[in-house]
Amino acid sequence: MDRVCILGLLTGAIAFAAPTFTRDVFPILEKTCVQCHRPGEMAPMPLTTYKEVRPWAAAIRETVLLRKMPPWYADAPLGHFANDWRLSDAEVSTISHWVDAHTPEGDPADMPPPRHFTEGWLNGPPNLILAIPKPVQIPASGTDLHPSFVFEHDFDQDTWVSGFEIRPDVRKIVHHANLNVVIPEPGKTVDWETLQTKGERKEDHNFTIKSIHVGVPGRYAFQTAKGVAVLLPKGSRLRIDLHYVAYGKPVVEQTKVGLYFAEGHIDQERRNYNFQYKALRIPPNTADYYCAGTKTVPEPVTVQQVACHMHVRGKSYRIWAELPDSRTVELMSVPHYNFLWQQQYELAEPVHLPKGSVIHYEAHYDNSVGNPLLLQYDTPDREVVWAERTIDEMMGGHVLHTVDAQHLNLTIDGRTGHVVSQIERASAR
DSSP: OOHHHHHHHHHHHHHHHSOOIIIIIHHHHHHHTTTTSSTTSSSSSOOSSHHHHGGGHHHHHHHHHTTOSSOOOOOSOTTSBTTOOOOOHHHHHHHHHHHHTTOOOOOGGGOOOOOOOOOSOTTSSOSEEEEOSSOEEEOSSSSOBOOEEEOSOOOSSOEEEEEEEEEOSSGGGEEEEEEEEEEEOTTOOOOHHHHHHHOOOTTOOSEEEEEEEEEBTTBSEEEOOTTEEEEEOTTOEEEEEEEEOOOSSOEEEOOEEEEEEOOEEEOEEOEEEEEEOTTOEEOTTEEEEEEEEEEEOSSOEEEEEEEEEOOTTEEEEEEEEEOTTSOEEEEEEESSOOTTSOOEEEEEEEEEEOTTOEEEEEEEEEESTTOHHHHHHOOSSSOEEBOSSTTSBOOEEEEEEEETTOOOOEEEOTTTOOBOOHHHHHHHO
């Protein structure tokens, strides 16, 4: 066989091996990208067909090579977090080689079945639907909006909830939505009107706020594990912290939250070791302000999820645990925090922390001209303290867990989320 024939065979083999859109590239996009890049969602362009993807091929390759997309900020091996949507090295290589091969479409028969996205409430009609008290006018362009609302619904009894879903009217404009429960301190009352109009202030000490869920595109809903539920204490209300973005035309938005009451046997409460450092005082023009705190674990627990919260000066955040035998366990490290992409990280393997473990919360802030996101919202030429506004700051860490020894042995009425009394249980028998 002469040299020309050999080269021809080699060229044919290389061409045959080139990735195609239908067989190799679209399954990657469908798994990790389409949840945001589809009509009605917040991403700027849909990526559901070859015709839609082809004009963006070079940009897609660049963003995946630089690991800008899919957005992910926790520093951990792939697979450490169950909801990790990063691409593997092989997937990045496939997209890059596909672009190098001039983006062949491939055989339409190789396309996988389209991923099904449930419209409406993902888990069926909720038991209770709450809407923010008033619609929000979102302009066609301009600065992002970060409103907070307290829902006008009092829980007149302890209420156990097994699931939540945050449902915007226009999903494309909601960047994230954080759900919290506001709990009055024993014997004290909360001025809900003031909290609604002015937000939390330094002098407020008659309530606590606990995080329930960090809602982000593709993960606005969650369900607890079997036998586990979230407690909304008697007298509490829910609050939602929203991030709205403009996308080219004015809209009116009235985000809703659906609650799914627990039903049947509940043995454990989903809890949160929530640390908040409210004494922070970030000096002007400071590129690296550090603050930290700890919480000691009073009894053995199992950690399922971790999250953190800062504003536009947030630089990095780490949560780790020191065990009684001096070993350490890394729970979450976010070396490059991004206020615009806040996530809740789900551990693929829940972590057991024995009694006496110490959870460490560590945060760094950049209040300098070297922080481009800060310059979009504010100036670095002032001291910054804890407050609700985006241009102020927060330092919150969340370690969501259950207590190993807890056995509530509660029976919950699925129509109300309330505990069934001993008398009701006996009569039901």
